[in-house]
Amino acid sequence: MNHKYSWHHWVDYLEGALPEEQRAEMEEHLRACEECGHLRNNVIAVENKLQLAGKRLRNSFPLNQDRTRQAVESCIESISKTDAAVPNSTSMLDRLTTLRAFMTPLCGSGTVTRALRAAAQRTAVPSPEALPEVLWPDFMENLSAITGVLCGDPAAVLVAEVGRLAS
Amino acid sequence: MINAITRLTPRVIAYVTIGFAACWVICRLISDFVWHPNWGPLEVAIFVIEGVIAYGIAMVLCFQIAAEYRHSYWLRVAWLCLAVKSGVAVVRYALDDPMINLIRPGYYESPWSGLARELPMAVALSFLVAGMLAMAYGFLQMGLGFKLERRDWAAIAGVIAVLIAVIYFRQDLSAARWKSMPLVLQAQIAIQILFAVAAAISIILYRLSLQMGGGQLALAMRSLIVYIVLRSMLVFVSMILLPSLFRVDRENFVTMFVYQATPWLFTLAAVYRFQLASNATRHVAAWRVRELSAKRVGIS
Numbered sequence: 001m002n003h004k005y006s007w008h009h010w011v012d013y014l015e016g017a018l019p020e021e022q023r024a025e026m027e028e029h030l031r032a033c034e035e036c037g038h039l040r041n042n043v044i045a046v047e048n049k050l051q052l053a054g055k056r057l058r059n060s061f062p063l064n065q066d067r068t069r070q071a072v073e074s075c076i077e078s079i080s081k082t083d084a085a086v087p088n089s090t091s092m093l094d095r096l097t098t099l100r101a102f103m104t105p106l107c108g109s110g111t112v113t114r115a116l117r118a119a120a121q122r123t124a125v126p127s128p129e130a131l132p133e134v135l136w137p138d139f140m141e142n143l144s145a146i147t148g149v150l151c152g153d154p155a156a157v158l159v160a161e162v163g164r165l166a167s
Numbered sequence: 168m169i170n171a172i173t174r175l176t177p178r179v180i181a182y183v184t185i186g187f188a189a190c191w192v193i194c195r196l197i198s199d200f201v202w203h204p205n206w207g208p209l210e211v212a213i214f215v216i217e218g219v220i221a222y223g224i225a226m227v228l229c230f231q232i233a234a235e236y237r238h239s240y241w242l243r244v245a246w247l248c249l250a251v252k253s254g255v256a257v258v259r260y261a262l263d264d265p266m267i268n269l270i271r272p273g274y275y276e277s278p279w280s281g282l283a284r285e286l287p288m289a290v291a292l293s294f295l296v297a298g299m300l301a302m303a304y305g306f307l308q309m310g311l312g313f314k315l316e317r318r319d320w321a322a323i324a325g326v327i328a329v330l331i332a333v334i335y336f337r338q339d340l341s342a343a344r345w346k347s348m349p350l351v352l353q354a355q356i357a358i359q360i361l362f363a364v365a366a367a368i369s370i371i372l373y374r375l376s377l378q379m380g381g382g383q384l385a386l387a388m389r390s391l392i393v394y395i396v397l398r399s400m401l402v403f404v405s406m407i408l409l410p411s412l413f414r415v416d417r418e419n420f421v422t423m424f425v426y427q428a429t430p431w432l433f434t435l436a437a438v439y440r441f442q443l444a445s446n447a448t449r450h451v452a453a454w455r456v457r458e459l460s461a462k463r464v465g466i467s
């Protein structure tokens with residue numbers, strides 16, 4: 001008796017993926033070999049039992065159209081909540097561009113460049129572009145203070161708000 | 168009332184200026200053909216009314232702006248000085264009304280009207296100079312790198328040279344006719360010196376506004392500069408070239424026309440500066456609405 005078949009052969013055979021010639025050869029062996037024939041019958045029986053169990057399990061959770069939609073909506077809601085909880089971290093360059101765009105019509109491009117540089121230096125950073133994420137709140141506090149001196153307190157509050165929104 | 172004033176825009180100021188200019192021209196025509204000359208020039212009445220309104224608005228706005236600078240000592244002082252200047256200008260215009268002749272005949276031609284005109288003007292100009300100095304110093308000491316250039320100092324020296332030349336070569340001032348009240352003449356001389364000082368400081372403010380690179384703050388400063396330069400030029404023209412034209416020769420249409428419009432330039436400066444915060448608020452509100460809309464679209 002030739003038990004030359006590996007588990008790959010067995011899997012391909014059971015899934016019907018073996019080439020026709022190999023399949024015929026293997027079936028001839030299974031008919032002749034009691035041990036292998038018994039193994040095949042056991043595997044097929046277990047597979048059938050698993051399929052039946054899976055079917056029973058699926059049928060135990062009947063989902064109609066409404067319940068499906070509710071499930072999808074609750075899933076989307078939980079995803080959006082997760083998104084809101086995790087801060088949407090904008091790049092430093094984008095934040096500085098946003099601040100520039102907001103401040104330039106108020107006090108001019110030259111003033112904004114000077115104010116950003118001064119705020120960065122007060123935060124112990126040589127330039128605003130070199131600002132690390134962790135120093136952003138300190139930088140914004142300094143920039144807001146400078147804006148308050150330049151353009152008054154309402155503008156300072158708004159710059160702080162823009163900094164918060166931009167981050 | 169104050170709420171209405173705070174909603175004024177530069178465009179509204181422009182329309183009001185044009186409206187008053189048209190009224191002034193009409194009054195001048197009526198004055199030439201209908202009005203009795205002894206009651207004083209009618210167009211000056213319009214000049215007085217618009218001066219009171221323009222400086223009244225400016226005073227309210229300047230006080231509001233000063234209140235915004237709680238953490239900036241020099242800029243708060245600057246806008247408070249400009250507010251006081253506006254308030255004194257309102258009093259000065261009110262006392263300069265030729266219609267007072269209808270109640271007290273001869274007032275407009277008396278030395279008292281000269282004193283009521285020149286003394287408050289000198290006080291107002293002192294506050295203007297103080298306000299401009301405080302503003303310039305406030306910006307220069309911020310540590311943002313604003314600085315003057317060599318040519319600015321040259322221009323300031325030029326203005327001072329012109330002032331000395333004007334004082335040396337000047338013809339008789341209009342206040343010289345009131346010899347019984349020398350204070351009027353002294354106030355008028357002080358006015359001319361103060362205008363020259365204001366013009367010199369406006370060079371500093373001009374340099375600062377250039378270094379700002381645009382924006383509403385620079386617009387406000389430039390309006391103030393144009394106001395001072397125009398007023399100073401009118402004063403110096405009246406001293407050197409056309410001393411008899413102010414208030415004496417009413418044929419001088421162009422000069423008086425420019426003169427009646429200048430208070431609105433000062434108001435415009437205050438409006439530009441005051442609008443800075445409200446424009447910024449609108450900008451942020453619009454932004455937040457856009458952000459919220461974008462979030463809603465993202466979820467659906």
